[in-house]
Amino acid sequence: MGIGLLAASVLSFAPLDANATRIEYYATVADPPCVLNFVPSGLGYCDLSPGTGEKAPYSELINVHYTARFADGIVFDSTYKRGRPLTMRIGVGKILKGLDQGIFGGDGVPPMAVGGKRKLHIPPHLAYGPEPAGCFSGDCNIPGNATLVYDINFVGIYSGNRK
């Protein structure tokens, strides 16, 4: 089914395999489902928590926790597994287009605020595109044309090693 083409769709996943359900990957698994809003770019988003802090400053570094899944619900990456958030520069094309738009906002997507929790449904053209990605020694983590689903927790603005 062309889920990306629907105006709105409730995220619900097939039962997850035992291998993937093991760990704290699933820090977000108890999150309630939410109804996706799709914007013209093809990105879908819905907010579990709006956040109360400042918005991501353009081109600055922010800290984000996330669980990243394929459309079938299988986790392929998670900052919860690593035990610390990822620091990323926002709004300037350093990360997946779908993450830039989904977190910084724009073209119909409201910006996230610190403390906010949002699900993002990212079609391949806003993710890794038609070719497999994340490849090491011929094994690729991300198949071509993969739609990705991110649970984003905007932890805070990165304060770096300011003294």
Ligand SMILES: *[C@@H]1O[C@H](CO)[C@@H](O)[C@H](O)[C@H]1NC(C)=O
């Ligand atoms: C991705 O989709 C395009 C267009 O349908 C297709 O040409 C291409 O072969 C696909 N890539 C993979 C890796 O399946």
